[in-house]
Amino acid sequence: MDKKRFSERMGYRNVRSEIQLESMDDGLRTAIWNAIHQTFFQGFELHEYIYKDTNLGKTLLYIWENYFEKPNDEINQHVLIWTHILKKYINESMWFEVYDLLEQFIKFWPNKYELDNKFVPKINKKLEQYLSGYRVIVHEISPITDDIEISEIETILEDSSLQMVSIQISDSLQKLSDREFPDYRGSIKDSISAVETMCRMITKNENIELGKALKTIEEKTQIEIHPALKEAYIKLYGWTSNDQGIRHGLMDYPTLGFAEAKFMLVACSAFINLLKEEAKDLL
Secondary structure (H helix, E strand, C coil), X not given: CCCCCHXXXXXXXXXXXXXXXXXXXXXXXXXXXXXXXXXXXXXXXXXXXXXXXXXXXXXXXXXXXXXXXXXXXXXXXXXXXXXXXXXHHHHHCCHHHHHHHHHHXXXXXXXXXXXXXXXXXXXXXXXXXXXXXXXXXCCEEEECCCHHHHHHHHHHHCCHHHHHHHHHHHHHHHHHXXXXXXXXXXXXXXXXXXXXXHHHHHHCCCCCCHHHHHHHHHHXXXXXXXXXXXXXXXXXXXXXXXXXXXXXXXXXXXXXXXXXXXXXXXXXXXXXHHHHHHCCCCC
């Protein structure tokens, strides 16, 4: 008997390793270091010294005293030494300690204009690219996803009884997680299509569209879907399928990205789990 989970049989990695919520791979660590080095060490050569009255000098002194909790008379002001200290810390520390250090730079850097207009957009772009579960929001590292959201996705991927639905959710996650060529529009389409597939399984109608399927489920079963929730998913389906939707008018919409695709993946996964629970006698 095959004891592997569906997601393992599909050759797909654990969701928590894709969306890095409680982990940090080498690529993300390197990206964080590169952003720090390119921004805060800009204009300094490795052989130079960092004067205490510069923005970098003030920040490193604060980090040395208050974060590393070292005596201030032992601080080294050589650029080469500091790049070695910080890069080693980022590469070898626990994932949450790296975010702690990053937050020190963000909170203490004196030039807030440079911080908000140069560094924060750069680091957030890197956090998105490497599927970090966190972003810089108002000078703090804040989560954009959590255990509950992750578990909604994992519940479907691990359920072999929902094979076609699981495949579509897996496809959505893969398109969202592709670091080189993420397909956010394709991810959104797969997420809502998984809801439609779930409804077709419940209604035993392979050709019915989502809007009609939700109405049929209510009419022919004991399942009650809140009107506002039903209307929301009908509108989401319309957004992804009609002439103004993902497949047509929004194909070239420039700001459609990770946040929208992630929202759809989580929201659709949660709705599928709700339908599965309510219609378990019909599946």
